Amino acid sequence: MNADDIQWLNVFIAVLGGATRVGTPFLFVSLGECLTEKSGRINLGLEGNLIMGAMAGYGISWLTGSPWLGVFAAGATGLVLGFIHALLCQQPRVNDIAVGIALMILGTGLAFFLGKPLIQPSAPKLAAVHLASWSDNPALRSALEINILFVVGALLAPAMAWFFKNTRWGLAIRTVGESDDAARAMGLDINGVRMLATMAGGFLAGVGGAFLSLYYPGGWSEGLSSGQGLMAVALVIFARWDPIRCLYASLLFGGAGALGPALQSVGVTSGYYLFNAAPYALTLVLMIATSSTKVRSRMPGTLAAR
Amino acid sequence: MTGLALEAINVSKRFGDLQALDRVSLKLKKGGIHALLGENGAGKSTLVKCIVGFYTPDEGEVLLGEHQQLISNPRDAHDLGIGMVYQHFTLVPNMTVLENLVLARPRLPSIIDWNKERMAIAERMKGMPFQLPLDAPVNHLAAGEKQKLEIIKQLLLDVKVLILDEPTSVLTPDEADEVLGQIKDMARRTGLAVLMITHKFREVVLYADDVTVLRRGRYVGSERVGDVSVEKMSEMMVGREFSGTALAREPAADQGVKLAIDALTIEDDSGLPAVSNLSLTVKGGEIVGIAGVSGNGQRELVEALAGQRPTTGGEIRVMGERYRGERQELLRHRFHCLPEEPLRNASVSRMSVAENLGFRCFDRPPHSIGGFLRRRAINAYAQRLIAEFKVSPANTAIPIGNLSGGNVQRAILARELWDQPNVLVVANPCFGLDFTAVAEIHARLMAARNAGAAVLLISEDLDEIIELADRIDVISDGRLVYETTPQAADPIVIGHHMAGHAGEPHAH
Ligand SMILES: Nc1ncnc2c1ncn2[C@@H]1O[C@H](COP(=O)(O)OP(=O)(O)OP(=O)(O)O)[C@@H](O)[C@H]1O
Ligand SMILES: [Mg+2]
Numbered sequence: 001m002n003a004d005d006i007q008w009l010n011v012f013i014a015v016l017g018g019a020t021r022v023g024t025p026f027l028f029v030s031l032g033e034c035l036t037e038k039s040g041r042i043n044l045g046l047e048g049n050l051i052m053g054a055m056a057g058y059g060i061s062w063l064t065g066s067p068w069l070g071v072f073a074a075g076a077t078g079l080v081l082g083f084i085h086a087l088l089c090q091q092p093r094v095n096d097i098a099v100g101i102a103l104m105i106l107g108t109g110l111a112f113f114l115g116k117p118l119i120q121p122s123a124p125k126l127a128a129v130h131l132a133s134w135s136d137n138p139a140l141r142s143a144l145e146i147n148i149l150f151v152v153g154a155l156l157a158p159a160m161a162w163f164f165k166n167t168r169w170g171l172a173i174r175t176v177g178e179s180d181d182a183a184r185a186m187g188l189d190i191n192g193v194r195m196l197a198t199m200a201g202g203f204l205a206g207v208g209g210a211f212l213s214l215y216y217p218g219g220w221s222e223g224l225s226s227g228q229g230l231m232a233v234a235l236v237i238f239a240r241w242d243p244i245r246c247l248y249a250s251l252l253f254g255g256a257g258a259l260g261p262a263l264q265s266v267g268v269t270s271g272y273y274l275f276n277a278a279p280y281a282l283t284l285v286l287m288i289a290t291s292s293t294k295v296r297s298r299m300p301g302t303l304a305a306r
Numbered sequence: 307m308t309g310l311a312l313e314a315i316n317v318s319k320r321f322g323d324l325q326a327l328d329r330v331s332l333k334l335k336k337g338g339i340h341a342l343l344g345e346n347g348a349g350k351s352t353l354v355k356c357i358v359g360f361y362t363p364d365e366g367e368v369l370l371g372e373h374q375q376l377i378s379n380p381r382d383a384h385d386l387g388i389g390m391v392y393q394h395f396t397l398v399p400n401m402t403v404l405e406n407l408v409l410a411r412p413r414l415p416s417i418i419d420w421n422k423e424r425m426a427i428a429e430r431m432k433g434m435p436f437q438l439p440l441d442a443p444v445n446h447l448a449a450g451e452k453q454k455l456e457i458i459k460q461l462l463l464d465v466k467v468l469i470l471d472e473p474t475s476v477l478t479p480d481e482a483d484e485v486l487g488q489i490k491d492m493a494r495r496t497g498l499a500v501l502m503i504t505h506k507f508r509e510v511v512l513y514a515d516d517v518t519v520l521r522r523g524r525y526v527g528s529e530r531v532g533d534v535s536v537e538k539m540s541e542m543m544v545g546r547e548f549s550g551t552a553l554a555r556e557p558a559a560d561q562g563v564k565l566a567i568d569a570l571t572i573e574d575d576s577g578l579p580a581v582s583n584l585s586l587t588v589k590g591g592e593i594v595g596i597a598g599v600s601g602n603g604q605r606e607l608v609e610a611l612a613g614q615r616p617t618t619g620g621e622i623r624v625m626g627e628r629y630r631g632e633r634q635e636l637l638r639h640r641f642h643c644l645p646e647e648p649l650r651n652a653s654v655s656r657m658s659v660a661e662n663l664g665f666r667c668f669d670r671p672p673h674s675i676g677g678f679l680r681r682r683a684i685n686a687y688a689q690r691l692i693a694e695f696k697v698s699p700a701n702t703a704i705p706i707g708n709l710s711g712g713n714v715q716r717a718i719l720a721r722e723l724w725d726q727p728n729v730l731v732v733a734n735p736c737f738g739l740d741f742t743a744v745a746e747i748h749a750r751l752m753a754a755r756n757a758g759a760a761v762l763l764i765s766e767d768l769d770e771i772i773e774l775a776d777r778i779d780v781i782s783d784g785r786l787v788y789e790t791t792p793q794a795a796d797p798i799v800i801g802h803h804m805a806g807h808a809g810e811p812h813a814h
Contacts (some may be wrong), residue, residue, distance in 0.1 A: 168414040175409060178398045185396035186410065187381020247568065301399055 017143025018258020026207030031234035039197035047229025048107020053209025062123035074210035076264030082202020177300035311499030317366035346712025389465035450600030561590025564760035571619035595775030655707030
């Protein structure tokens with residue numbers, strides 16, 4: 001193998017590693033959004049949850065010294081934002097998209113404001129599991145550093161799919177999302193179900209934020225998120241509201257996001273910004289390529305009906 | 307088994323300005339079928355929705371057995387053993403038949419064992435009047451199949467009081483007999499009390515024990531079915547004697563073929579052939595009837611004709627020109643169409659009655675000028691239509707989804723029959739209409755024919771087809787399998803072909 005080949009192999013490994021690292025926030029936010037949308041509501045505010053979660057997680061980790069407490073704090077902030085979203089949306093004639101955008105701006109602004117004192121200090125980070133400590137290839141070693149949160153998310157995806165199919169609660173969420181009339185005829189509390197689904201979805205998005213600040217890229221700054229929370233919404237559509245496909249899609253997007261840095265690491269610097277745009281370009285291409293009536297027919301009925 | 311199962315006392319309900327129910331009372335006995343009659347918009351659906359807690363009545367109470375019960379939402383009704391089949395289906399479209407059946411059960415276990423549920427339901431399904439594929443997604447079922455599913459769903463729940471809001475509107479008479487016969491049997495055997503809303507006197511006479519009549523939200527009276535004649539019942543419904551006379555069939559001048567379908571093939575949502583190699587022609591001044599059991603390709607055929615579904619083979623010609631269902635063509639040929647389930651397939655339920663009625667003409671003067679809608683003109687137009695077709699309430703500003711089932715049908719028919727259609731495709735036009743409205747719509751279809759329109763009438767009501775059509779085709783499994791004329795029509799032979807038994811001795 002000549003040096004060139006090794007370089008490209010390293011790029012490949014870095015993209016794989018990046019897929020889990022860059023993809024984890026996508027995964028949590030998209031699972032959260034999937035849960036919320038299954039109940040018949042769209043929460044565009046998850047970008048706000050993500051950033052608030054990142055800030056709160058970092059702050060709590062710094063204050064208490066425990067990154068896991070940080071993760072829970074991040075989830076809790078997301079939960080509260082989800083609660084506010086659901087509470088506003090169940091008022092008559094309130095539109096969930098508008099509320100979502102407002103909460104996104106609120107969450108981002110609040111996080112920047114409250115996070116000012118957190119830019120300097122360095123909080124304890126989440127630890128990773130080194131799966132490749134046997135190897136002397138540094139690229140491979142860093143690619144196979146897997147964070148527990150990614151594992152949790154990767155297990156959560158099939159668990160959520162199972163939950164939707166096999167539990168009473170999962171069926172209730174789907175019924176509410178499919179048809180108001182059917183849900184009412186069954187005596188389900190539509191607003192209650194949506195409230196819980198939105199709160200749980202918000203929790204997951206918050207946890208995704210903690211991953212950003214407590215693991216990768218790590219630290220707290222105002223440029224920490226680059227719109228992952230919004231892209232995750234597109235990702236849910238691409239995944240056709242299927243949690244397992246959310247996992248695949250997140251890995252795909254994560255890999256695309258890791259492409260720029262990976263190329264830079266082997267010295268390909270021309271077009272750096274272009275490669276950084278890969279996830280966004282990918283979003284557009286995939287949305288167009290996969291848009292068909294099939295996508296619409298998988299859409300929760302109450303969303304498709306409007 | 308006697309005794310009262312359920313009693314509603316002085317129930318009132320108001321929607322805005324409209325008093326939909328005004329102190330209505332009703333007594334339901336155990337072990338029998340009680341029919342609830344009334345014109346479209348009389349308040350029948352509203353009354354039963356108040357009983358099951360879907361609506362909260364403004365006043366009045368519901369007694370169950372001897373005790374007063376507070377039923378404040380459908381879950382309470384479930385728990386008390388009251389089941390209801392709604393007039394507009396309440397199935398979950400993106401779920402399978404099995405999931406819908408399981409979902410309906412109160413007190414589901416937290417974790418559902420699908421294998422066990424499937425076996426249990428398949429077992430009990432064997433004793434049901436009809437079978438359904440458990441794994442089919444509900445949005446692929448035709449209207450008749452959905453209706454059967456709704457009924458099975460309630461029967462599987464072992465309810466003590468069963469409320470049926472027009473349960474047979476999309477079933478064939480044979481199927482209806484089977485269903486109602488079984489239900490009556492169950493009532494006699496188990497003491498089940500049944501409250502059935504219907505517009506078909508035949509069903510009242512054959513299956514009901516008692517009948518209650520409502521008129522414009524008021525209680526008119528209750529009788530033993532054996533003690534009243536059909537004439538008396540219809541008089542109670544409309545408040546005067548009914549003098550409906552069918553419009554005569556005029557010998558129409560030969561106008562040439564207006565609608566020609568040639569070797570048409572259409573796929574259903576899952577890509578399987580729904581209509582195969584179907585050819586037919588309709589001349590001006592002629593009604594061609596297509597009889598068939600729902601789910602044999604009628605829905606797809608109508609959707610293709612309305613431009614809502616692509617075809618995969620063959621062609622449609624209108625006035626000799628190739629037709630693709632585009633808006634320009636619809637307007638140019640005055641091609642009008644009424645699909646089944648119009649609330650879902652031909653209207654936007656949250657838009658107002660005026661907007662829905664304007665769909666056909668909103669982009670032409672005088673309803674819009676220079677691309678701007680003229681609300682007042684559209685409103686005036688809608689007012690004319692609903693006055694002409696007696697849509698009630700005569701308010702064009704409310705969402706069309708708030709109209710009673712029969713009034714939605716009337717409103718959409720008004721839109722499609724107005725303005726002298728040249729080619730008219732109608733599917734189950736009298737679904738859910740009361741008898742005065744049926745007579746009226748039949749007369750209008752006949753008038754359109756006499757005026758030279760080519761009418762394709764797709765209906766599951768064989769009597770309707772025999773009454774109206776000039777030629778009759780039978781559709782089964784997406785193919786036209788039999789052709790006859792109303793003079794030569796033998797319902798038994800047609801029934802055999804509808805059921806797909808073409809090789810039987812009755813066949814030609
Ligand atoms: N949710 C609602 N909002 C406003 N008006 C309503 C609503 N539901 C029903 N109505 C009105 O109440 C009246 C009674 O309606 P209902 O559905 O009970 O009639 P129905 O007797 O079942 O008629 P049909 O035979 O046509 O089904 C109608 O005039 C209808 O327009
Ligand atoms: Mg009704």
